[in-house]
Amino acid sequence: MLKGHQSWSFDSKPVILSSSAVVGPFEGEGCLARDFDIIHNDLWLGQDSFEKAEQKLLEQACTVAIEKAQMKKEDIQFLISGDLMNQIISSSFTARTLAIPYLGIFGACSSSMEGLALAAQFIDSGSAQYVIAGASSHNAASEKQFRYPTEYGAQKPPTAQWTVTGAGAAVVGSKGNGPKVTSATIGKVVDMGISDPFNMGAAMAPAAVDTIEAHFRDFNIDPSYYDVIATGDLGKVGHQIAGDLLIEHGFKIPKEKFTDCGMLIYSKDQPVIAGGSGCGCSATVTYGHYLNRMKKGELNRILIVATGALLSPISYQQKESIPCIAHAVSIEM
Amino acid sequence: MSNKKNKKLTTTQLKYQEFAKEREPKRSIVKNCIKAFLVGGTICTFGQFLQWMFMTYFDFDKVTASNPTVAVLIMIASLLTGLGVYDHIAQFAGGGTIIPVTGFANTMTAAAIEHKSEGYVLGVGGNMFKIAGPVITYGVFSAFIIALIKMTITWLGGM
Numbered sequence: 001m002l003k004g005h006q007s008w009s010f011d012s013k014p015v016i017l018s019s020s021a022v023v024g025p026f027e028g029e030g031c032l033a034r035d036f037d038i039i040h041n042d043l044w045l046g047q048d049s050f051e052k053a054e055q056k057l058l059e060q061a062c063t064v065a066i067e068k069a070q071m072k073k074e075d076i077q078f079l080i081s082g083d084l085m086n087q088i089i090s091s092s093f094t095a096r097t098l099a100i101p102y103l104g105i106f107g108a109c110s111s112s113m114e115g116l117a118l119a120a121q122f123i124d125s126g127s128a129q130y131v132i133a134g135a136s137s138h139n140a141a142s143e144k145q146f147r148y149p150t151e152y153g154a155q156k157p158p159t160a161q162w163t164v165t166g167a168g169a170a171v172v173g174s175k176g177n178g179p180k181v182t183s184a185t186i187g188k189v190v191d192m193g194i195s196d197p198f199n200m201g202a203a204m205a206p207a208a209v210d211t212i213e214a215h216f217r218d219f220n221i222d223p224s225y226y227d228v229i230a231t232g233d234l235g236k237v238g239h240q241i242a243g244d245l246l247i248e249h250g251f252k253i254p255k256e257k258f259t260d261c262g263m264l265i266y267s268k269d270q271p272v273i274a275g276g277s278g279c280g281c282s283a284t285v286t287y288g289h290y291l292n293r294m295k296k297g298e299l300n301r302i303l304i305v306a307t308g309a310l311l312s313p314i315s316y317q318q319k320e321s322i323p324c325i326a327h328a329v330s331i332e333m
Numbered sequence: 334m335s336n337k338k339n340k341k342l343t344t345t346q347l348k349y350q351e352f353a354k355e356r357e358p359k360r361s362i363v364k365n366c367i368k369a370f371l372v373g374g375t376i377c378t379f380g381q382f383l384q385w386m387f388m389t390y391f392d393f394d395k396v397t398a399s400n401p402t403v404a405v406l407i408m409i410a411s412l413l414t415g416l417g418v419y420d421h422i423a424q425f426a427g428g429g430t431i432i433p434v435t436g437f438a439n440t441m442t443a444a445a446i447e448h449k450s451e452g453y454v455l456g457v458g459g460n461m462f463k464i465a466g467p468v469i470t471y472g473v474f475s476a477f478i479i480a481l482i483k484m485t486i487t488w489l490g491g492m
Contacts, residue, residue: 153424153439159357199357245352
């Protein structure tokens with residue numbers, strides 16, 4: 001149901017029946033390793049290209065999530081998935097393998113929550129009984145596409161982020177036990193004129209702030225409603241900017257509640273500069289770490305604000321600035 | 334950022350960029366320069382050592398020794414790139430590993446490795462010069478212009 005200007009409240013409370021997170025070796029060394037279902041030791045996952053490796057990550061994430069829900073892939077009506085590769089090949093090729101009716105989405109790194117919001121909407125509107133939402137990214141595959149070859153020796157600035165190698169998936173159903181998707185806020189594209197692809201945090205922060213404010217305005221609640229408000233992949237730099245921007249707008253979120261998936265996934269001594277990024281960042285942290293914590297009873301209400309930078313390698317070369325978006329999804333126990 | 338580009342931005346955008354800039358960690362130019370000098374200098378000293386070696390133990394003079402010297406440096410840089418070490422050194426060294434011939438070798442090797450999955454012709458062949466290409470294009474072009482200038486001066490009796 002439409003709430004306010006740009007939000008949906010899911011009155012039937014679609015349930016996340018199961019979720020999964022599959023990651024690469026570097027993420028396996030990070031702080032959240034225990035929350036991941038599969039940790040691969042090989043960045044290539046035994047494939048002959050990084051693109052195929054990313055596809056395998058997503059396939060595994062979907063398969064594991066379906067297995068954990070004790071279902072068969074035939075029971076799932078729709079797959080909604082997105083990734084960062086050109087023409088979202090990881091998602092589409094995964095859909096080819098799984099043979100589940102498929103809708104591909106592109107919201108850059110916000111695809112994870114875009115997918116979850118749409119999945120919940122499908123269930124809430126009665127368009128489906130079971131939907132699986134997935135998202136993936138692969139460090140080397142996206143470096144190759146968006147920046148330089150992985151082994152190229154260019155010094156990255158302190159604002160640069162590290163794309164997460166990982167995929168997450170969640171099976172959403174109309175009834176059952178588990179965390180419930182209660183509402184979502186669809187963000188609008190915000191462009192503050194930043195054109196440096198090594199400074200995604202600063203580019204995306206205003207989009208996150210816009211969506212957060214819209215969410216609380218539309219539902220007429222305040223931040224105390226949630227135990228955690230986590231942005232997708234702003235990293236250290238973007239998180240700081242977003243926090244200060246919210247304060248400047250007279251909107252205060254307590255420091256201990258406001259965090260960022262890109263700051264959680266890696267440990268402090270890993271050389272990821274400003275933190276993690278990519279679809280896989282918010283997907284693995286939400287579907288692995290946060291849902292686990294909710295099931296353990298540590299958290300009751302969380303708001304995930306997945307942020308995405310909607311640039312392309314061509315738009316960047318043509319000196320276009322980076323349009324950004326953020327989608328918020330509220331999950332409650 | 335140029336003024337021309339700034340004109341296209343609205344005041345809100347400009348205000349935000351200033352706001353964001355205050356919160357972005359700065360790259361220390363002095364520290365980076367020192368690191369680049371030390372690492373770059375080490376590479377060049379090693380090159381000097383190679384040249385001396387080729388002149389002392391092999392049959393090369395100062396001019397002809399430059400070819401095997403560069404070849405050895407390129408091979409080492411390519412090997413380090415292939416082993417996945419070069420980019421880590423470069424993150425520390427910055428310009429120190431880009432400027433010497435080793436940086437050039439790294440651009441080509443890195444691109445070649447990266448695009449091997451698209452095949453040897455379209456992948457490796459087509460992308461090997463992806464980063465090195467502009468350097469060669471404008472290097473050759475500017476050499477041509479300089480040659481023209483020199484010829485003109487010589488023709489006018491200047492040299």
